[in-house]
Amino acid sequence: MEIRRMRREDLTQAAALEEKCFGADAWSMQAFADALEDENALYLTCIVEEEGLIAYCGIWRSFEDGDITNVAVDERYRKKGFARLLLRELMQKSAASGVENFTLEVRESNLPAIRLYESLGFVTEGIRKNFYRNPNENALIMWKR
Template identity: 50%
Template structure:
């Protein structure tokens, strides 16, 4: 069973380790800590068998939220973790007054794009050369 909870300071070492294992330009533990301290953010963790399997979060500005992080540990993929935690993030965001969510995703990340479309996001534009290491365009997606 997937357990979703608000990210806590004691989760940050594990979250940062997952981040480093997945992304070429990972957020640091301090970066996550600073984000957790803001009233304009919401970060969640997903646990399988008591261990963090993934995390996600957003930065809210009035009634819009920019989903800044979505990650699932390699060994925990294809088990519904990302879909479950994003659905919960959207639900909790709506409870905070968010009516529109946006995110960027690598153009080549077909699996993530398909998941976001399943959750109601639509491709709205391309952000040229958004990513580095390797350089790649981002697909800008919105859910309203």
């Protein structure tokens, strides 16, 4: 298993995993491609030999704040610590380039994700009413400062 930056050759697998996880709300392949070109974005992937990409996460930086926008792990590889490993690496790399605070939004019913973020030190600081569609749902706004 290798953790490395997302590359253009990963885009098809990343967009396919995104679609599986988020359906109608999924980012397009073009959105990932744009992220790879943007110096304020950092995308990391988990690559395993027999499968290729099995997980990714991404962050967009704005001065000392980093907004974690995408986190996804292939269903067959969940609950093995990949998301936590990837996010730790993402935050370490971001901190090394000056990010001090991390934030993200999560569906209030998404307990696996909320537990994951809490285990990394994130706390809920606010709620955005009806932030999500398909289905309508509130977002928790979490921060790790």
